[in-house]
Amino acid sequence: xxxxxxxxxxxxxxxxxxxxxxxxxxxxxxxxxxxxxxxxxxxxxxxxxxxxxxxxxxxxxxxxxxxxxxxxxxxxxxxxxxxxxxxxxxxxxxxxxxxxxxxxxxxxxxxxxxxxxxxxxxxxxxxxxxxxxxxxxxxxxxxxxxxxxxxxxxxxxxxxxxxxxxxxxxxxxxxxxxxxxxxxxxxxxxxxxxxxxxxxxxxxxxxxxxxxxxxxxxxxxxxxxxxxxxxxxxxxxxxxxxxxxxxxxxxxxxxxxxxxxxxxxxxxx
Amino acid sequence: xxxxxxxxxxxxxxxxxxxxxxxxxxxxxxxxxxxxxxxxxxxxxxxxxxxxxxxxxxxxxxxxxxxxxxxxxxxxxxxxxxxxxxxxxxxxxxxxxxxxxxxxxxxxxxxxxxxxxxxxxxxxxxxxxxxxxxxxxxxxxxxxxxxxxxxxxxxxxxxxxxxxxxxxxxxxxxxxxxxxxxxxxxxxxxxxxxxxxxxxxxxxxxxxxxxxxxxxxxxxxxxxxxxxxxxxxxxxxxxxxxxxxxxxxxxxxxxxxxxxxxxxxxxxxxxxxxxxxxxxxxxxxxxxxxxxxxxxxxxxxxxxxxxxxxxxxxxxxxxxxxxxxxxxxxxxxxxxxxxxxxxxxxxxxxxxxxxxxxxxxxxxxxxxxxxxxxxxxxxxxxxxxxx
Numbered sequence: 001x002x003x004x005x006x007x008x009x010x011x012x013x014x015x016x017x018x019x020x021x022x023x024x025x026x027x028x029x030x031x032x033x034x035x036x037x038x039x040x041x042x043x044x045x046x047x048x049x050x051x052x053x054x055x056x057x058x059x060x061x062x063x064x065x066x067x068x069x070x071x072x073x074x075x076x077x078x079x080x081x082x083x084x085x086x087x088x089x090x091x092x093x094x095x096x097x098x099x100x101x102x103x104x105x106x107x108x109x110x111x112x113x114x115x116x117x118x119x120x121x122x123x124x125x126x127x128x129x130x131x132x133x134x135x136x137x138x139x140x141x142x143x144x145x146x147x148x149x150x151x152x153x154x155x156x157x158x159x160x161x162x163x164x165x166x167x168x169x170x171x172x173x174x175x176x177x178x179x180x181x182x183x184x185x186x187x188x189x190x191x192x193x194x195x196x197x198x199x200x201x202x203x204x205x206x207x208x209x210x211x212x213x214x215x216x217x218x219x220x221x222x223x224x225x226x227x228x229x230x231x232x233x234x235x236x237x238x239x240x241x242x243x244x245x246x247x248x249x250x251x252x253x254x255x256x257x258x259x260x261x262x263x264x265x266x267x268x269x
Numbered sequence: 270x271x272x273x274x275x276x277x278x279x280x281x282x283x284x285x286x287x288x289x290x291x292x293x294x295x296x297x298x299x300x301x302x303x304x305x306x307x308x309x310x311x312x313x314x315x316x317x318x319x320x321x322x323x324x325x326x327x328x329x330x331x332x333x334x335x336x337x338x339x340x341x342x343x344x345x346x347x348x349x350x351x352x353x354x355x356x357x358x359x360x361x362x363x364x365x366x367x368x369x370x371x372x373x374x375x376x377x378x379x380x381x382x383x384x385x386x387x388x389x390x391x392x393x394x395x396x397x398x399x400x401x402x403x404x405x406x407x408x409x410x411x412x413x414x415x416x417x418x419x420x421x422x423x424x425x426x427x428x429x430x431x432x433x434x435x436x437x438x439x440x441x442x443x444x445x446x447x448x449x450x451x452x453x454x455x456x457x458x459x460x461x462x463x464x465x466x467x468x469x470x471x472x473x474x475x476x477x478x479x480x481x482x483x484x485x486x487x488x489x490x491x492x493x494x495x496x497x498x499x500x501x502x503x504x505x506x507x508x509x510x511x512x513x514x515x516x517x518x519x520x521x522x523x524x525x526x527x528x529x530x531x532x533x534x535x536x537x538x539x540x541x542x543x544x545x546x547x548x549x550x551x552x553x554x555x556x557x558x559x560x561x562x563x564x565x566x567x568x569x570x571x572x573x574x575x576x577x578x579x580x581x582x583x584x585x586x587x588x589x590x591x592x593x594x595x596x597x598x599x600x601x602x603x604x605x606x607x608x609x610x611x612x613x614x615x616x617x618x619x620x621x622x623x624x625x626x627x628x629x630x631x632x633x634x635x636x637x638x639x640x641x642x643x644x645x646x647x648x649x650x651x652x653x654x655x656x
Contacts, residue, residue: 134375149618
């Protein structure tokens with residue numbers, strides 16, 4: 001297994017570094033001097049109330065939005081003011097699972113997963129076929145679904161296929177935006193298990209935005225709580241719940257939170 | 270990363286990862302050693318070369334493979350080696366235990382699923398689908414018209430419940446906002462037509478007939494058709510895209526479950542609005558085109574604008590104006606119905622939205638021209654002044 005312990009990773013450079021980040025929409029300040037580090041091999045969950053800027057922060061980490069001030073480094077390379085070719089190379093080293101999957105509706109499942117591989121223009125079709133089938137096996141989708149259109153699939157399958165597409169270029173880092181939103185509890189649990197087993201197998205670093213406490217508790221090594229325009233607390237679950245802040249107390253220790261946490265004996269190593 | 274856990278070999282740090290390479294060690298038995306990083310980052314630029322090298326290596330039977338010096342491996346690298354092995358694991362392979370899982374997945378043969386093969390009946394079936402599609406559209410439009418007739422009757426019985434705000438908004442969007450573009454196009458067409466005709470008329474010395482040509486041509490024929498084509502491209506496509514996106518975002522279903530029929534809320538107001546604005550736009554465009562034509566005639570043939578205006582009523586019987594406006598009402602309703610029909614049939618995917626909007630514009634322009642031909646036949650002996 002490739003699971004890394006916290007002591008081991010502490011010495012290695014962080015995968016994502018957010019330094020003094022300011023985000024401002026007009027007069028409205030979303031992030032005020034926000035700092036955050038994501039260590040390799042860890043699952044980091046971003047948690048926060050609506051409007052706390054989780055999604056904005058995620059989009060800034062992806063280079064889709066530009067912060068007002070401050071910088072974000074991924075793999076040690078700043079996303080801002082960097083040659084476009086360099087940013088493109090970074091982007092090939094990460095995978096993104098969007099909330100609704102964002103499968104290309106005009107392409108079949110097969111073509112969706114094959115697209116990033118074909119874009120490299122290195123591999124022939126025979127090879128791509130095997131690679132796509134391998135990824136479908138990895139996310140537990142039967143091969144016969146490969147020629148279907150995304151509109152013919154259920155929400156759970158769309159997410160799995162989107163995950164297969166995110167994983168097809170063997171990324172080191174993967175972003176999950178609400179990975180279990182819109183799935184029923186059963187599917188949500190099996191999706192969480194899938195993410196966990198893939199993470200262990202492939203040694204991925206995961207950055208996740210989620211509202212679902214079950215998902216957060218089951219996957220996260222560290223949780224970053226965004227509130228009051230900054231990272232209120234960043235640490236393992238046990239540390240986070242000690243913080244006396246109304247959002248933390250409501251979110252983790254409300255009735256729903258108690259239920260989620262009692263269901264899991266111990267957070268993942 | 271996985272390498273840090275190997276005890277036997279020194280753990281490579283990121284700095285000292287080598288490029289992937291194939292080394293041959295002379296036998297017997299002949300052995301091939303793979304070294305370096307066999308992952309996507311390293312393979313991206315060397316895949317072709319390595320594949321060729323591996324292929325040559327694999328063609329030697331009974332050789333040994335040593336993969337234990339591979340520093341990094343991922344599925345892409347494993348698959349490349351696997352392909353060289355002809356999808357079977359050779360007898361003598363050494364590799365690190367943590368690299369085994371990448372091949373373990375490949376060892377399990379899933380059922381082979383090939384892309385559907387080319388089907389020779391496809392052209393025939395495509396033709397059949399088009400014929401059926403045509404009938405499908407016809408039935409769809411008739412159904413929509415019937416539904417609209419029912420809605421109109423209900424609206425006439427309860428006029429206060431009519432979608433008047435939507436009609437008013439539609440008139441503004443399809444009419445007021447289209448004034449500039451129709452005027453611009455109309456003026457230029459008037460000038461061009463006038464210049465071209467002048468050249469011919471001058472040759473016959475029949476200068477004064479420019480009034481007849483422009484009057485009849487623009488008021489009866491060109492004004493209405495030109496305006497309808499512009500509006501079909503401008504407002505028809507917008508209507509189709511609007512309804513299409515509402516279908517994609519399930520807004521149409523949301524209206525239905527609230528008990529609000531979308532034919533009343535969305536289709537009817539657009540049809541009413543367009544059949545009001547198009548005749549008005551036609552009058553506007555024709556007027557501007559006539560002004561353009563008159564100005565060009567003055568420049569080219571020396572017929573003054575006042576001469577042109579006094580001659581116009583004699584050359585063009587007033588009934589032509591009614592025909593032009595009447596065409597406008599029919600064309601407007603046609604464009605709106607066709608656009609709504611295509612908009613409502615859009616499937617929730619991006620391709621369908623694009624294809625639907627295109628076919629909507631093509632179909633509405635085609636139907637306008639067909640309707641225009643019908644008008645020409647019906648009114649062939651009305652409104653032509655004989656000298």
